[in-house]
Amino acid sequence: MKFPDSIDAVQTMLAGQDYICGRALATVVFLSLKLGRPLFLEGEAGVGKTEIAKALAAGLDRRLIRLQCYEGLDAASAVYEWNFAAQMVAIRTAEASGTADRKALQAELFSDEFLTERPLLDAMRPDPRGAPVLLIDELDRTDEPFEAFLLEALSDFQVTIPEIGAIKAPEPPIVILTSNRTREVHDALKRRCLYHWVDYPDFDRELDILKARAPEAAETLSREIIAFVQALRTEDLFKKPGVAETIDWAKCLLALDVINLSPELISDTLGAILKYQDDIRKLQGSEAKRILDQARASLAPA
Known part of the structure; x- marks a missing residue:
């Protein structure tokens, strides 16, 4: 589905998903879609920050990929992990067959077959329905090092896997970041986003x-x-x-x-x-x- 072509169309689309928002929020959502900029939403818990990502994904008929943040979240947990158990089975099978070629085996072990994709990497993959909605939820629960890692992902819409290299999104995902403001998020990250404070409704x-x-x-x-x-x-x-x-x-x-x-x-x-x-x-x-x-x-x- 194409992006809404006006602020009123954004409100109508979201209302169709039972998400009722004011014009200011609809405006920043429209600009985020129009300019391809991440949208950073702050506000008290329970005011609808997470729900807007769900409503956007449903309204645009896009996949919703959710990265739930927590203290101690690191890049490996957010981007990818290698399936070590499957790699060990492959190594033992090659050794038992006596046909192990070290270089060929190494290339096979660090291929997509043994790669477990986490939300950030998943969001960079092509999708026939169009770029997914990537929800990075409750960013304020993470540590500052993870924020620094996100700068690459949000600036260039790519992630780097040392064994493979940089993987760049063919089409930038629609990124929604939320924060309950339990701590301040670094300015360097905010500068890469459009910002809106989601208040209690009247x-x-x-x-x-x-x-x-x-x-x-x-x-x-x-x-x-x-x-x-x-x-x-x-x-x-x-x-x-x-x-x-x-x-x-x-x-x-x-x-x-x-x-x-x-x-x-x-x-x-x-x-x-x-x-x-x-x-x-x-x-x-x-x-x-x-x-x-x-x-x-x-x-x-x-």
Whole structure:
């Protein structure tokens, strides 16, 4: 599928995948596709950074290749590994047959047959559907040396395997990097990307998102859910609920056949929107009622 030819077309394509975004985010996505630049998305956890890569891949009918980052991730784990067990079998088979040619065997051992491709190398391979979407998720969890390694991949869209050489993508992948900003990512990497901060949505957009992801929820309940979650985000919490938690909570309430929120019901289902016991403890008892009253007051007509 061809890239969208306008910002409005980007919004329409993403909306077709139930991803509702504002014009600013749609603009930077359009420019990333148009210019072939990686897109770096920062924001709190649960605001939809990962989901945009999934929506793009589905909307463009491209493969989604995900590199989930973690502390200690190195180039070998992200690019390739040699299948040592298969190599040893090949060596012993050649020795047992008595036909081992050292140079020929070495060339065979370090060929594609024994190469296990990891996400970065996989993203550089040709694909009949077009360049894949490469999601480098939660980059802030990695170490700085891995960031330095990524510079080659994102500058030249190639990776180097010492035994084979440089492998360059015939068509640059569509690269989405995300960060929850648990630490600062180096400027050298950011300079190679277009940047966007993904914030919590306003009331109307979050309501549209909920309608897309949980369409069976009644209008009144949906509005109460959004108003409560947005009021909750103003509280002093260790981890504020993201849009993902809003959707999860709505689905939990629907499973319980809830029509309207109540302080007791909120207390019983807090585990769907808050993930730390200290935060849950703060919302017990009268606090849930206070925030619910605040949320309902915000919904009252002026």
